[in-house]
Amino acid sequence: MSETLLKIENLHKSFPIKGGLLSKEIASVKAVSGVSFDIRKGETLGLVGESGCGKSTLGRCIIRLLDSTSGKIIYRDQDITQSKGEDLRALRRQMQIIFQDPYASLNPRMTIGGIIAEPMKIHNLYATKSDRRDKVQELLETVGLRKDVIHRYPHEFSGGQRQRVGIARALAVDPEFIVCDEPVSALDVSIQAQVVNLLMDLQQKLGLTYLFIAHDLKVVEHISTRVAVMYLGRIVEMAEAEEMYRGPKHPYTKALMSAIPIPNPDGKKDRTILSGDVPSPIHPPSGCYFHPRCPIAIDPCKIDTPQLKEHGKDHLASCLRL
Amino acid sequence: MALLEVKNLKTGFKTENDVMMAVDDVSFQVEKGKTLGIVGESGCGKSVTSLSIMRLIPNPPGKIYEGEILFNGESLLALSEKKMRSVRGNHISMIFQEPMTSLNPVFTVGDQISEAIKLHMKGLTKSQIHEKTIEMLQLVGIPEPEARINEYPHQLSGGMRQRIMIAMALSCGPELLIADEPTTALDVTIQAQILELINRLQKELGMAVILITHDLGVVAETCDNVAVMYAGKIIEYGSVRDIFHRPKHHYTKGLLNSVPHFDSGKRLTRLETIPGIVPNLSDIPPGCRFQDRCTAVQNDCKDTEPELHEILPGHTVACFHPFQGQR
Numbered sequence: 004m005s006e007t008l009l010k011i012e013n014l015h016k017s018f019p020i021k022g023g024l025l026s027k028e029i030a031s032v033k034a035v036s037g038v039s040f041d042i043r044k045g046e047t048l049g050l051v052g053e054s055g056c057g058k059s060t061l062g063r064c065i066i067r068l069l070d071s072t073s074g075k076i077i078y079r080d081q082d083i084t085q086s087k088g089e090d091l092r093a094l095r096r097q098m099q100i101i102f103q104d105p106y107a108s109l110n111p112r113m114t115i116g117g118i119i120a121e122p123m124k125i126h127n128l129y130a131t132k133s134d135r136r137d138k139v140q141e142l143l144e145t146v147g148l149r150k151d152v153i154h155r156y157p158h159e160f161s162g163g164q165r166q167r168v169g170i171a172r173a174l175a176v177d178p179e180f181i182v183c184d185e186p187v188s189a190l191d192v193s194i195q196a197q198v199v200n201l202l203m204d205l206q207q208k209l210g211l212t213y214l215f216i217a218h219d220l221k222v223v224e225h226i227s228t229r230v231a232v233m234y235l236g237r238i239v240e241m242a243e244a245e246e247m248y249r250g251p252k253h254p255y256t257k258a259l260m261s262a263i264p265i266p267n268p269d270g271k272k273d274r275t276i277l278s279g280d281v282p283s284p285i286h287p288p289s290g291c292y293f294h295p296r297c298p299i300a301i302d303p304c305k306i307d308t309p310q311l312k313e314h315g316k317d318h319l320a321s322c323l324r325l
Numbered sequence: 326m327a328l329l330e331v332k333n334l335k336t337g338f339k340t341e342n343d344v345m346m347a348v349d350d351v352s353f354q355v356e357k358g359k360t361l362g363i364v365g366e367s368g369c370g371k372s373v374t375s376l377s378i379m380r381l382i383p384n385p386p387g388k389i390y391e392g393e394i395l396f397n398g399e400s401l402l403a404l405s406e407k408k409m410r411s412v413r414g415n416h417i418s419m420i421f422q423e424p425m426t427s428l429n430p431v432f433t434v435g436d437q438i439s440e441a442i443k444l445h446m447k448g449l450t451k452s453q454i455h456e457k458t459i460e461m462l463q464l465v466g467i468p469e470p471e472a473r474i475n476e477y478p479h480q481l482s483g484g485m486r487q488r489i490m491i492a493m494a495l496s497c498g499p500e501l502l503i504a505d506e507p508t509t510a511l512d513v514t515i516q517a518q519i520l521e522l523i524n525r526l527q528k529e530l531g532m533a534v535i536l537i538t539h540d541l542g543v544v545a546e547t548c549d550n551v552a553v554m555y556a557g558k559i560i561e562y563g564s565v566r567d568i569f570h571r572p573k574h575h576y577t578k579g580l581l582n583s584v585p586h587f588d589s590g591k592r593l594t595r596l597e598t599i600p601g602i603v604p605n606l607s608d609i610p611p612g613c614r615f616q617d618r619c620t621a622v623q624n625d626c627k628d629t630e631p632e633l634h635e636i637l638p639g640h641t642v643a644c645f646h647p648f649q650g651q652r
Contacts, residue, residue, distance in 0.1 A: 053512035161602050191366040191603075192539060196583035196596035203595065218512065225585035225592055248587055262517040264542030266584060268565045276521055277514045280482040 008180060008212050009042040009065065014074035016057075016064050020285065032284050034060040035071070036236040039311075042180075047206065047213040049227030049244065051220055051259070053281055057236040058216045062182040065214065066098040067091060078180075096126055099173035103185035105165035109157040115168055116153035119143070122175040142171040145208075147201060163194035170201065174209070182214045187222060199226055220263055224248050229317075232256045235284055235292040238311060242318040252320040255293050291323065299324050326398055327354035328533050329378070329417075329501055334392035336370075336377045339385060345607045346390075347373040349557040352633075355501065360527065360534040362548035362565070364541065364580070368603055369554040371537045375503045378535075379419055380409050396501070414445045418494035422506035424486035428478040434489045435474030438462070438496055445497040461492040465522060484515035488522070495526060502527075505537045520547060541584060545569055553577050556604055556614040559633060563640035573636055573647040575619050581652055613644070621646050 017031040034057040042048050052058045063069040065076055067083065076084045078094070086094055099122075102108035109118055119139045122128075129135040140150045146167040157165055166186060173181055183202065187195040203226060205211060217223050223230055224244050231241040232255065240253040251257045258275045277296045282288055288295050294304040301324070309321040336348040348370040355361045363371045376382050377389055380401060394401040401412065413419075421427045429437060439458045442449065449457070455474075462470035465488040478486055487507060494502060504523065508516035524547060527534055536547060544551055544565065551568040553561040553576065561574040572578045579599040585591075601618040610616065613626040623646060631643045 053514065163602065192541070192580060193366060193583050193599040194602070196598040197600075199585075200595045200598060203593070220513070221585045221587060224587060225596070245592060258514060260587070262513040263587075264516075264520070264540065264546045266541040266545045266569065266581065266586070268545045268569050270545070274517060276517050278518075280484055280515065281512075 005043045005045060007041045008044040008079065010075075010077040011041070011065065012039050012075040012077070014038045014061070014064060014076065015072045016060055016069060017072050030285050033236055033287060034284060035064065036287075038074075038233075038236075038238055040231060040238065040241060042212060042214060043228075044179075044212055045206075045210055046228040047215050047226055049223035049230040050214060050216045050233060051218060051223050051230060052233035053218060053259075055281055055284065056233045057284070058233050059184050061233070062100070062184050062214055062216050066100055066180075066182050067094065068100070092126075096176045097178055098180045098182070099176065099178040100182040100184060101166075101169050101173050101186045104189055105162050105169055106157075106189075108169055109165055111157055114154050114156055115143075115148075115160075118157070118168060119171050119175050122172060126176055128176065138175070139171075142174055145174065145205070146171045147197075161194075162190050163197060166190060166198050167201065170198075170205070174205070177209075179210070180212045180214070182216065184216045185218070186215075188217060188219060195222070202226065220248075220260060232259065235281060235287055237292060237321070238319075239293065239322070240318075240320040241311070242315075242320075246315070246318055250315075252314050252318065252325055253293075253322050254297050254299055254324070256320075258298075291321075328357045328397065329355040329535075330393075330395040331374075331378065332393040332395070334374065334377055334394065335390040336373050336382060336387065337390050338387045340607065343607060344390075346557055347387075347606060348377060350392075351554075351557075351559050352392075353552050353559065353562065355533050355535060357500070357533055358527070358531050359549045360536055360547055362544040362551045363535060363537045363554060364539065364544055364551060365554035366539060366603060368556075368606070370557040371554050372505055374554075375419065375505050375535060375537055378503065379413060379417060381419075411445070414441060414494075414499065415497045416499055417501045417503065418497070418499040419503040419505065420487070420490045420494045420507050422509050424483060424490050424510065425478065427490060428486060430478055433475050433477055434481070438489065438493050441493050441496050457496070461496050462489075464495070464526070465489075465492045466518075467492075482515075483511050484518060487511060487515075487519055491519075491522065491526070495530070495532075498530065499532065501533045501535065503535045503537070506539070507536075508543065509538070509540070516543075523547070541569075541581060553580070556609065557606060558614065558643065560615065560643045561641070562633065563637075567637065567640045571637075571640075572652055573640065573642040574615075574644050575621050575648055576615050578648050578652050579618075579620075621648070 014035055016035040017033045019028040020030045022029040050058050064071045083094055116139050119142055120135050123135050143150055148167055187198050215226055227244045230244045230247045231238050234255050240256045251260055258277045261274045279296050290306045291304045291309050294300040304323055309323045311319045311321045314320050314325055332352050334348055334351045337344040337346040365371050378394055435458055438461055439454045442454050442457050459470045467473050467488055508519050548565050551565050552559045555576050561577045582597040599618050612628050613631055616622045616626045625645055631645050633641045633643045635641050
């Protein structure tokens, strides 16, 4: 087994809701509640779940863009949960992020060259301006853009091209770990495939490790080594990607997979349609968070919180009915 | 006679010194009780087509330049605005992608549904309208309709809001429902609920549906016929089986193959892509609009634009060198 790059231990993150005359905390949104897993060097860990399940918050906590409420993040045997100042700055060179919306994540007043050179400036990476420019041009070629776009502005580019700029910016500091937060969901189908291919090529070439966050199970299954399924702030199932889609164990994963429309008019359609919506993370249900929508829930599910347990090799699931 | 017949529709938008044809010579038919899927990527003209049918193109800058839209044999483009208003809702209804921005945040959902009923079904008493509103909420599967009727859109989830939109659209029993990306903003488990709802209501009420989407899976599961649009034109039209099993246009084939499939045995391999990007509508090259991205491009593609022609019964394609093999 390859070495562990990141270890997440019992991570919690809640956001306070303030109200009343003195802005006291009246409740909290429990975005991530008790997540533990490892990310291995060189793998792509896919993280799937519906909107509001806490997957983006989790990704941002891991690279320390958000401070977690409790729990531990261990990166290469070093506890980085509380890193500050110079330590945190050094960490930023190792961990980068690619955002979902390529329209909102690039500064419209900066040139493409300026955007990609910014992280190099912050980290004092290259001695001279011309060294930096050479590196920017090299990065542009790496992500499949022409060298001469360096002086142009984001508005001159399409969504797919902007996402390539976002990828080049993340690569500017030679990181080893990248959180891809829904990198293709804002793109058209034919462009999605181009960006997915680019991410896979870069991983091979540069030995990158990805946390790939998405709601599209098909894309995640395609690109990931292992997949974790999240529901209301908790991981409900985790396994090798192939194992996961061949034999999902958790009823939520099963429903999620069966809900995906199949692009084949003669395909099989034995579908589990879940009733109701995802409950609010302010007042999550008791016991198993999934029990109000679960087709196989029994009375104990309302009281006992299921733990992630091994069901088959490297296949974790948290369900009392297994 | 087809329920809806669109003939040579051309809808454009004025720019500073030019007209950009967002829909350029598009023709199709929708039969009673059937579902037509219109597929394509952003900017291909699928939404402008549907807004043209509803005559909701903002003028200026937009305008329907040419063509005919016949609904039950009657030309919609010749109607007065007043007559058109009675067609909308009563005969043709529409639901939009973003349920939050299409609902008014300062009125309760009950108010908004009953407004549609009040406007289109004259002569109902207040209590009849109230009853009808509750009946609509029940029809679209909203639990506790008596309580929900007094809630505001922000109190409902995305899936619930889309159900409200559907209830509004169906309140006057239209013969044609145009659904413009009805599930794109929703999660997959909610999408499955909404698609099942549209399917069920279509069967119960015998409506025809035009479903506009970029999701090929949704098309495969709900549509009878499919029109594939690219840069303002329909480039392939056929039954859902023809399009998915025997695509003839290289764009259709590329679109189908660029989506990863479960259990395809191709995990972690490169996906098939369509190189390049959609051409700018204000700068369309002569010849085929897909030539720059096509893998089978030849010299004749660069001179003349291919017309839609029948290649198999009921299956038309606009390509000089259609794809022959299995995809």
